[in-house]
Amino acid sequence: MGLRSHEQLVVCVGVMFLLTVCITAFFFLPSGGADLYFREENTVHVRDAFIREELRRKEQEELRKKAEEAIPIPIPKPEIGAADDAEGRRIFVKQMIKFSWDGYRKYAWGENELRPNSRSGHSSSIFGYGKTGATIIDAIDTLYIVGLKEEYKDAREWISHFDFKEAAKGDLSVFETNIRFTGGLLSAYALTGDKMFLKKAEEVATVLLPAFDTPSGIPYSLIDLQTGRAKTYSWASGKAILSEYGSIQLEFDYLSNLTGNPVFAEKANKIRDVLTSMEKPEGLYPIYISMDNPPRWGQHLFSMGAMADSWYEYLLKQWISTGKTDDRTKREYEEAMFAMEKRMLFKSEPSNLWYFAKMNGNRVEHSFEHLACFCGGMAVLHSMNEPNRTISEHYLTLGKEIGHTCHESYSRSTTGIGPESFQFTSSIEAKTERRQDSYYILRPEVVETWFYLWRATKDEKYRQWAWDHVQNLEKYAKVNFFEPFLNSSPSYFQGAAGYSGIRNVYDSAPEQDDVQQSFLFAELFKYLYLIFSDDSVLSLDQWVFNTEAHPFRIRRP
Known part of the structure; x- marks a missing residue:
């Protein structure tokens, strides 16, 4: 129905009124028109936002200062160089341990290792892909030894609820699982x-036993605990590796003695029986061995370093661990060392640096690995336990010379830290020109040798060399974050992280590699702490270290 005439009139008048108001308002805007109005309004908003941001920044700074004052530093950190005696340096190392443990505890608890730069967990292939807390188990004896009681308590609590078989996933290294x-x-x-620890140790060793179910008794390198399947490394062409299958006896024999369960010692003794019966080419042990029965040596590769090292170490230490009653291991150790000194020990020119070269058949490669630097300490330990004075002095000299060579690999680098491997050629000594050999992953072997040399000789230079390494770790390997975060919690800071290769x-x-290896705690920190401690702390008359620097009590005959 249409509008009446008077209603139409009212509507028209209303529309005209609104148009008049709008036009009038336009003329009363500030000069510059509507565009200027909106620009000025926007400027007001920007200015207000800036003021609010400035106030927020000041508030944040005040909160940061208050938080910094309120949060106590657990262990005050002295300046580098302030520790001028053994006690001060030992305390400093203890602070390093707590610093790196706190980083792991905060950012990677339960993970195998820490990425200190990324502040997250890390796991290398040797651990499979499960979260098995390698750092916790590798570190707990060091935490106990240095007296970090709360940290030890946390680690023990975690281990008490830990089920290794349930947590482990994928292919694990039998060797690394055993030693760590x-x-x-x-x-x-x-x-x-x-006894909780002993029970857990037996559980771990038990799940490794299927790896020993081979025709010869030589164990496979890898095992999947979920399926029970074991195998060798694909790159090893179906062969086992000397340092791996040869570095079982110390742990397995010790475990059998503690538990009364003979199966572990039997597995280790079977390996020893097989190797004893085999003819060694010129007295040397090749790196590879077949899984056949009887087994056969693989390619004639010989080394004191990777894939061979701890086999020689365990021959000596098994003899010591039995209270020097296992004559077979002593004899086989001496025969192996005699052959290696005869064929593989060289002295460089012009500095007369002693080193064990690598051999492939009769071809010699004049290089020495950081891993192989352990053998200086091994020679010193032999000297300390050798009743024949002439032989003892010979091995002490060998240990000193290897310790000196490995120190030269440190002192000749820019950082004062030695590379993974170094060469001896007509142009270089104790250095490497190969980029792929120039890294350092927190390895302990050089400090390990200095530790044994200190215990044997009391020559202060070994303590000084160790302290130099502490300072270089602080300068190049330490990762330390201190960043304020805006949140409602009183904990505004992400702080200590750890040490990286x-x-x-x-x-x-x-550049740092962003990995804090578990053996930093088990080995490097332990040896650094012990070198600044009294000899009564883990006396070498009562304790023997496995290749991961975990101490076992020496049995008395």
Whole structure:
């Protein structure tokens, strides 16, 4: 129905009124028109936002200062160089341990290792892909030894609820699991007498047993605990590796003696029986061995370093661990060392640096690995336990010379830290020109040798060399974050992170590799702490270290 005429009139008048108001308002805007109005309005908003941001920034700064004052530093950190005696340096190393442990505890608890730069967990292929807390188990004996009681308590609590078989996933290294997990738990038991650790050690060793079900008794390198399947490394062409199958006896024999369960010692003794019966080419042990029955040596590759090292170490230490009653291991150790000195020990020119070269058949490669630097300490330990004075002095000299050579690999680098491997050629000594050999992953072997040399000789230079390494770790390997975060919690800071390997020891500002290895706690920190401690702390008359530096009590005959 249409509008009446008077209603139409009212509508028209209303529309005209609104148009008049709008036009009038336009003329009363500030000069510059509507565009200027909106620009000024926007300027007001920007100014207000800036003021609010400035106030927020000041508030944040005040909160940061208050938080910094309120949060106590657990262990005050002295300046580098302030520790001028053994006690001060030992305390400093203890602070390093707590610093790196706090980083792991905060950012990677339960993970195998820490990425200190990324502040997250890390796991290398040797651990499979499960979260098995390798750092916790590798570190717990060190935490106990240095007296970090709360940290030890946390680690023990975690281990008490830990089920290794349930947590482990994928292919695990039998060797690494044995030396880090079985060895770490056995050491914790040896130090504390806490039977929980012994029970856990037996559980770990038990799940490794299917790897020994081979025709010869030589174990496979890898095992999947979920399926029970074991195998060798694909790159090893179906062969086992000397340092791996040869570095079982110390842990397995010790475990059998503690538990009364003979199966572990039997597995280790079977390996020894097989190797004893085999003819060694010129007295040397090749790196590879077949899985046949009887087994056969693989390619004639010989080394004191990777894939061979701890086999020689365990021959000596098994003899010591039995109270020097296992004459077979002593004899086989001496025969092996005699052959290696005869064929593989060289002295460089012009500096007369002693080193064990590598051999492939009769071809000699004049290089020496950081891993192989352990053998200086091995020679010193032999000297300390050798009743024949002439032989003892010979091995002490060998240990000193190897310790000196490995120190030269440190002192000749830009960072004062030695590379993974170094060469001796007509142009270089104790250095490497190969980029792929120039990294450092927190390895302990050089400090290990200095530790044994200190215990044997009391020559202060070994303590000084160790302290130099502490300072270089602080300068190049330490990762320390201190960043304020805006949140409602009173904890505004992400702080300590840990220590990382470095990619090139010859760079003045080396890139870090973002991995805090579990053996940093088990080995490097332990040896650094012990070198500044009294001899009564883990006396070498009462304790022997496995290749991961986990101490076991020496049996008395």
